[in-house]
Amino acid sequence: MKKLLSGNEAIALGAYHAGVQVATAYPGTPSTEILETLASYEGLYVEWSTNEKVAMEVAAGAAFGGARAMVSMKMVGLNVAADPFMAAVYTGMRGALVVVSADDPGIHSSQNEQDNRHYAVMAKVPMLEPSDSQEAYELVDWAFRMSRQFDTPVLLRTTTRTSHGRSVVDFEPRERVPVALAPLTREPTKYVMIPAHARKRHEVIERRLVELAEFSESFPYNRMEPGDRKVGIVASGIGYQYAREVFPEASFLKLTMTHPFPKRLVQEFAREVGAHGRAPLLVVEELDPFLEERIRALGIPVVGKEAFPPTGEFNTDVVEAGARKLGLLPASPEPVPTPPLPARPPCLCPGCPHTAVFYLLRRLGFFHSPPTELPAERSALGNLQRVGLVIAGDIGCYTLSVLPPLLAMDTQGCMGASIGNAHGLSKAGIPNKVVAVLGDSTFVHSGIPSLIDVVYNRGSITTIVLDNGSTAMTGHQGHPGTGVTIRGETTHALDYAQLARAVGVPEVYEVDAFDVPTLESTLRHCVESNVPSLLIVKGPCPVHKRLTGEALVVDRETCDGCGSCIRLGCPALALEDGHARVESPLCIGAQCGLCEKVCPQDAISALVRDGHA
Amino acid sequence: MPKTDFIIAGVGGQGVILASDLLGDLAIATGRDVKKADVIGMAQRGGEVVSHVRWGDKVYSPLVQKGGAEYLLGLEKLESARWAPYLAPSGLAIVNNQSILPITVSSGGASYPPDEALVGTLRARTERVFVIEGQELARDCGAAAATNMVLMGYLARFLHLEQALWLDAIAQRVPKRFLEPDQRAFLAGWQEAEKAGAHP
Numbered sequence: 153m154k155k156l157l158s159g160n161e162a163i164a165l166g167a168y169h170a171g172v173q174v175a176t177a178y179p180g181t182p183s184t185e186i187l188e189t190l191a192s193y194e195g196l197y198v199e200w201s202t203n204e205k206v207a208m209e210v211a212a213g214a215a216f217g218g219a220r221a222m223v224s225m226k227m228v229g230l231n232v233a234a235d236p237f238m239a240a241v242y243t244g245m246r247g248a249l250v251v252v253s254a255d256d257p258g259i260h261s262s263q264n265e266q267d268n269r270h271y272a273v274m275a276k277v278p279m280l281e282p283s284d285s286q287e288a289y290e291l292v293d294w295a296f297r298m299s300r301q302f303d304t305p306v307l308l309r310t311t312t313r314t315s316h317g318r319s320v321v322d323f324e325p326r327e328r329v330p331v332a333l334a335p336l337t338r339e340p341t342k343y344v345m346i347p348a349h350a351r352k353r354h355e356v357i358e359r360r361l362v363e364l365a366e367f368s369e370s371f372p373y374n375r376m377e378p379g380d381r382k383v384g385i386v387a388s389g390i391g392y393q394y395a396r397e398v399f400p401e402a403s404f405l406k407l408t409m410t411h412p413f414p415k416r417l418v419q420e421f422a423r424e425v426g427a428h429g430r431a432p433l434l435v436v437e438e439l440d441p442f443l444e445e446r447i448r449a450l451g452i453p454v455v456g457k458e459a460f461p462p463t464g465e466f467n468t469d470v471v472e473a474g475a476r477k478l479g480l481l482p483a484s485p486e487p488v489p490t491p492p493l494p495a496r497p498p499c500l501c502p503g504c505p506h507t508a509v510f511y512l513l514r515r516l517g518f519f520h521s522p523p524t525e526l527p528a529e530r531s532a533l534g535n536l537q538r539v540g541l542v543i544a545g546d547i548g549c550y551t552l553s554v555l556p557p558l559l560a561m562d563t564q565g566c567m568g569a570s571i572g573n574a575h576g577l578s579k580a581g582i583p584n585k586v587v588a589v590l591g592d593s594t595f596v597h598s599g600i601p602s603l604i605d606v607v608y609n610r611g612s613i614t615t616i617v618l619d620n621g622s623t624a625m626t627g628h629q630g631h632p633g634t635g636v637t638i639r640g641e642t643t644h645a646l647d648y649a650q651l652a653r654a655v656g657v658p659e660v661y662e663v664d665a666f667d668v669p670t671l672e673s674t675l676r677h678c679v680e681s682n683v684p685s686l687l688i689v690k691g692p693c694p695v696h697k698r699l700t701g702e703a704l705v706v707d708r709e710t711c712d713g714c715g716s717c718i719r720l721g722c723p724a725l726a727l728e729d730g731h732a733r734v735e736s737p738l739c740i741g742a743q744c745g746l747c748e749k750v751c752p753q754d755a756i757s758a759l760v761r762d763g764h765a
Numbered sequence: 766m767p768k769t770d771f772i773i774a775g776v777g778g779q780g781v782i783l784a785s786d787l788l789g790d791l792a793i794a795t796g797r798d799v800k801k802a803d804v805i806g807m808a809q810r811g812g813e814v815v816s817h818v819r820w821g822d823k824v825y826s827p828l829v830q831k832g833g834a835e836y837l838l839g840l841e842k843l844e845s846a847r848w849a850p851y852l853a854p855s856g857l858a859i860v861n862n863q864s865i866l867p868i869t870v871s872s873g874g875a876s877y878p879p880d881e882a883l884v885g886t887l888r889a890r891t892e893r894v895f896v897i898e899g900q901e902l903a904r905d906c907g908a909a910a911a912t913n914m915v916l917m918g919y920l921a922r923f924l925h926l927e928q929a930l931w932l933d934a935i936a937q938r939v940p941k942r943f944l945e946p947d948q949r950a951f952l953a954g955w956q957e958a959e960k961a962g963a964h965p
C-alpha cells in the first residue's frame with residue numbers, strides 16, 4: 153500500500169511495525185510528530201518526558217528491561233540527553249534502543265545549526281541517515297535489529313527536510329508482531345558503571361566498533377549507483393536527492409550508514425570513477441565536512457565545502473551553484489530581479505498571554521528603550537528607569553518579544569538558561585536589575601535546578617514563569633504542569649507556586665496575564681525587591697484553547713494615533729491614516745482586551761459606539 | 766509523465782497545507798511519484814507558509830527550483846509575489862485577491878505594495894496570471910472558510926484529471942462536517958475557471 157508520509161510519520165510507522173514497546177520524547181522541531189504519530193497507535197507505552205535527559209533515561213531503562221525502546225528529539229535535545237546517552241553506550245541493553253536526532257540545517261526553528269553526526273563518532277555508535285520517507289520507514293527496522301545484534305544504541309539522524317518532507321511510502325499493512333521482553337538477569341558488571349566495570353566495557357565498545365565498521369562495508373543501503381565515470385559523487389541524507397537532480401548522469405556512492413564510515417567501499421568507488429587519476433570525488437552533504445574529511449584522510453582527492461557551503465540548508469539551487477563554481481555546469485543567466493517586499497516575520501498571536509508581560513517590562517525601563525517612552529505620571533519609577541532592566545530570556549513563543557515592537561529580550565541561547573544567566577548577570581555586579589523570563593514548559597524542562605541555585609547562593613533576581621498551560625511553540629503539547637498526558641489521561645498538575653515555596657523562594661506571586669494594573673504593580677515590586685522572587689503569569693494560549701470572540705472597535709474620533717496599542721505588537725491592530733484599526737477576523741475580543749487597557753484615550757472598547765460602528 | 770512542480774503560498778491559517786496534501790494524494794491516485802515539502806516558520810499564526818509539491822516518474826528533491834514551478838497558487842497577494850522567482854517562464858499563476866497585512870506593515874514600519882507591483886511581479890514572468898475573488902466565491906457558495914478549495918478547484922481545471930478523483934481526494938482528507946462545503950467550494954473554483962475560458 154502506498155501513502156504520502158512525512159519522514160516523521162514514516163519513522164513512527166516503521167517503529168510500530170518493528171514492535172517498539174516504549175517511546176519517549178520531549179517536543180522539538182523537527183522531531184515532534186514522531187511521538188505524536190506513535191501516540192495514535194495502541195499497544196505501546198508513550199510519554200512526553202520532562203526533558204530530553206529524562207526521555208533518554210526512560211527509554212534506556214525500558215531497554216534495560218528488555219523492551220524495544222525509541223527516544224526522539226531535536227538535535228539540541230541530544231546535548232541535554234548526552235549524559236544518559238553516553239551511559240547507555242557503555243552498558244548496552246537487553247532490549248534495543250533507537251535514538252532519533254532530528255537536525256535543523258537552515259535553522260527553521262532552532263537556536264543553532266549543530267551537526268549531530270559528530271555524536272555518533274564520540275559515542276562510537278552506528279548511525280543511519282535516511283534520505284526520504286521510504287528509507288526512514290525501512291531504516292527504523294534495521295536500527296532496532298542492529299541495536300539488538302550489537303548491543304548498542306543506534307542513532308537515526310534526520311534533518312528538517314527528511315523529517316518534514318513528504319514522500320511516498322510503499323509498505324505492507326500488517327498486524328503488529330508482539331515481541332516478548334528479553335529475560336531480565338542481574339549483570340552488575342555490565343549495568344553498574346563503577347570504574348572497574350567501565351574500563352572493561354570500554355574495551356567491549358572498541359571491539360564493537362570494529363565489528364560495526366565491517367558491517368557498514370556491506371550495509372545494503374550504502375550503495376554504488378554507476379553512471380558517467382567522469383563525475384563521482386558521494387552523498388548522504390537529503391544532499392543525495394539534490395545532487396541527483398543536478399547531476400542526473402553522474403556515478404553515485406550513496407551512504408546511509410555514515411558511521412562507522414565504510415572505508416573500503418569508498419576506496420572501491422574512488423577506483424571505479426578513477427578519482428585518483430582524474431577529477432576529485434565530489435561530496436554533497438549539509439553542514440559539516442563529515443564525509444569529506446574522512447574521504448580525504450584516505451588520501452583520495454575530494455571537493456566538498458569549497459563548493460557546497462557548511463552553513464544553511466541545501467536545495468537544488470545551492471547544489472547547482474556549487475557545480476557552476478566548479479565549472480561542471482555553465483554559468484547561470486542573471487536572475488530576474490524582484491522588487492523588495494515587506495517581510496512577514498512571525499509574531500505573538502492576537503490574545504497571546506505573553507504580550508502584556510513584555511509590554512510592561514519594556515515600559516518598566518528596559519535599558520534599550522528611550523526614557524521618553526515613559527509617560528510622565530510614572531516618574532516615580534525614575535530611579536528604576538535610569539538603571540533599567542536586563543531581561544534574560546528563554547526559548548518558546550515568547551522569544552518573539554525580541555522583535556519590534558516589543559524589543560524586550562537581551563539574552564537567549566538554550567532552553568532553561570534564563571534563570572542561570574540572570575543570576576550570573578546579577579552576580580557579575582552589573583548596575584541593572586535582572587529579570588529571567590521563561591515559559592512553563594521550559595521552566596519544568598530545565599529551569600527548576602537554576603531557581604534552587606539562586607536561592608541557595610543568596611541571589612536576588614526576579615523570575616517570571618509564563619504559564620500558558622501548553623508547550624505552545626512546538627504545537628501545543630502537554631507537560632507536567634498541564635495535568636494531561638499525551639494520551640489525554642488526567643494526571644497531577646505541577647503547582648509552580650508550591651514548588652517555589654518549597655525550594656525557598658521568599659516571594660511568590662500568581663497574576664492573571666490580562667490584569668494589566670496588577671501585573672504592572674507586582675512586576676515593579678518584584679524588580680525593586682532585593683530577594684529572589686517568582687512571578688507566575690497565568691493565561692491560556694488562545695490558539696491551543698481555540699478562543700474566539702467579538703472583535704473590539706476603535707473610536708476614530710477619540711483615537712489620536714499615539715501608537716500605544718500598536719506597541720503591543722498585536723497582529724490584529726494596524727495604524728492607518730493616523731488612527732488605530734482592529735482587523736476584526738483576527739481579534740479575540742474582550743477576553744484579551746489588552747489594547748483597550750493600554751489606550752490612554754479610552755478609544756478602544758467592546759461596545760459598538762453610535763455612528764462609529 | 767512529465768515533471769510538474771507546484772508552489773502553494775499563503776499565510777498561516779489559510780489552508781495551504783491541506784491544499785498541497787490534495788496534490789500529493791492526486792499524484793498517488795494517478796500512479797505518479799510525488800514529493801512535498803512544507804515550510805512553516807516559527808509563527809503559529811500570521812507567518813508565511815509555503816508548500817512545494819513535485820510530480821514526476823521519479824522525483825528526487827522535495828523542493829522546487831527557482832524558475833521551475835509550472836504552477837503557482839497564491840492564497841494571498843504579497844505571498845504570491847514573494848514566490849514569483851520560482852515560477853517557470855511559461856508558468857501559470859493563480860492569485861487569490863486578498864491582502865493580509867504582515868506585522869511589519871500593520872505596525873507602521875512598511876507599506877503594503879499596491880496590486881500593480883504585486884501582480885506585476887508575476888506578469889513580468891508570465892502572461893498566464895489569473896487573479897480570482899476566492900473569498901467571495903467561497904462565501905457565495907456557502908463555504909466561507911474554504912477559499913483554499915476554491916483555488917484548488919480553479920487549479921484542478923488545468924491539470925487534465927477527472928473531477929471525480931479530486932472530489933474523492935477531498936473526501937479522504939477533510940473531516941465529515943467540512944466535506945460538503947469543501948467540495949462545493951472546489952466545484953465553484955472549477956466552474957470559475959471554465960467561465961473565464963481559462964482552461965487548457
Ligand SMILES: Cc1ncc(C[n+]2csc(CCOP(=O)(O)OP(=O)(O)O)c2C)c(N)n1
Binds near residue numbers: 181232547549567
Ligand atoms: C533542548 C531543546 N529542546 C526542545 C526545544 C524545542 N522548543 C523550543 S521552545 C520549546 C518550549 C516552549 O514551551 P514554553 O516554554 O511553555 O513556551 P511557549 O511556547 O508555550 O510560550 C521547545 C520544546 C529546544 N529549543 N531545545
Ligand code: SF4
Binds near residue numbers: 499620625696
Ligand atoms: S501560540 Fe499561543 S503562546 Fe504562542 S504566540 Fe500564539 S497565543 Fe502566544
